[in-house]
Amino acid sequence: MIPLFNVLHCLVYPALRPYSSFHRLGKMGALDWNKVVHQHQGWRLISCIWLHAGLIHLVVNMLSLLFIGIRLEQQFGFVRIGAIYLLSGFGGSVMSALFLRNNYISVGASGALFGLLGSMLSELLMNWTIYSNKVAAIITLLFIIAINVAIGILPHADNFAHIGGFLTGFLLGFVLLARPQFGWLERSELPHTNQPPKYKPYQYVLWVVALVLLLVGFTLSLVMLFKGKNGNDGCHWCHYLNCVPTSRWKCDT
Incomplete structure (x- = not known):
């Protein structure tokens, strides 16, 4: 069901495009690189979601x-999942603005949705020891992610928002x-000196590395964006x- 909905999302958006009032969307807060960078309307990075x-x-x-x-x-609560949703949407907007610049006006929650997919993958890796069907779960999730990213290469789908949201949610x-590691809760009533560590060492390492990458990534991306840098200058492909582009469609604006 998940791939189907995202396939529909990427297919119906081009059909809607000719009939949408982009001028009106711009007034309501759509992502517009020129307004974000030159008119200091950074709030559009959130409002467009x-x-x-x-x-x-x-x-x-x-x-x-x-x-x-x-x-x-259901498993992690509204606060944590809400934070992932909002920050992933923001990360998707930043990456979209860096690479698409003034070629598009972007709207939608795609970056935030891909952030939730990314967090599902990292949650599986972070808590690897508590799952029984590890291989089946990770293959299924990677297949879903691959389909959605591949669909994003169709014209008018903002795949940079998808990728930026996914990377943010993944971290x-x-x-x-x-x-907590498997069995910790069952043994948590033991005297403090006999309790096993709540988290495994690799979980602490992943936590620190991901946090550092998040902070560095957001800082560099925002500095580049508000200095008017074009992300394509350092990555020509x-x-x-x-x-x-294919024989059936072009990638022009």
């Missing part, structure tokens, strides 16, 4: 959120979704991550 190109776009995103987020929220999963 809540805007959609039409009713179908909104419904598909809400259904995707329902199917992706419900299990995570946040290591920071926010660590579980990165535009293919957003759209791959």
Whole structure:
């Protein structure tokens, strides 16, 4: 079900595009590189997450959120999953603005949704020892992620928002979704001196590395963005991550 909803999201958005009022979306807070950088409207990096190109776009995103987020929220609570959702949406917006610049006006929650997918993957890796069907779970999740990223290379789908949101959510999963090691809760009533450590050493290492990468990544990205840097200048092939031209379509604006 999850890939289906995201496939629909990427397919219906181009169909809606000719009928959407981009001028109106811009007034409501859509992501516009020129306004973010030159008019100091950084709030658009957040506001664009809540805007959609039409009713179908909104419904598909809400259904995707329902199917992706419900299990995570039940297990980890509203606060942590809400933080991952918001920060992933922000990370997706930053990456989109860095690489697409003034070619597009971007709206939608795709970056935040991909952040939840990324956090599901890192949560599985972070809490590896407590799962029984590890291989099946990780293969299934990687397959879902690969399909969604591949769909993002279609024209008009903002795959940079997808990738930026995914990377942000992936790192946040290591920071926010660590579980106590297997058996710790059952033995937590033992005297303090006999209690096993709550987390395994690799969990602490992943937590520190992910937190450092998050802070460094956000800092560098925001500095580059507000200095007007173009992310494509340092990566001449990165535009293919957003759209791959074929005989059936072009990737022009």
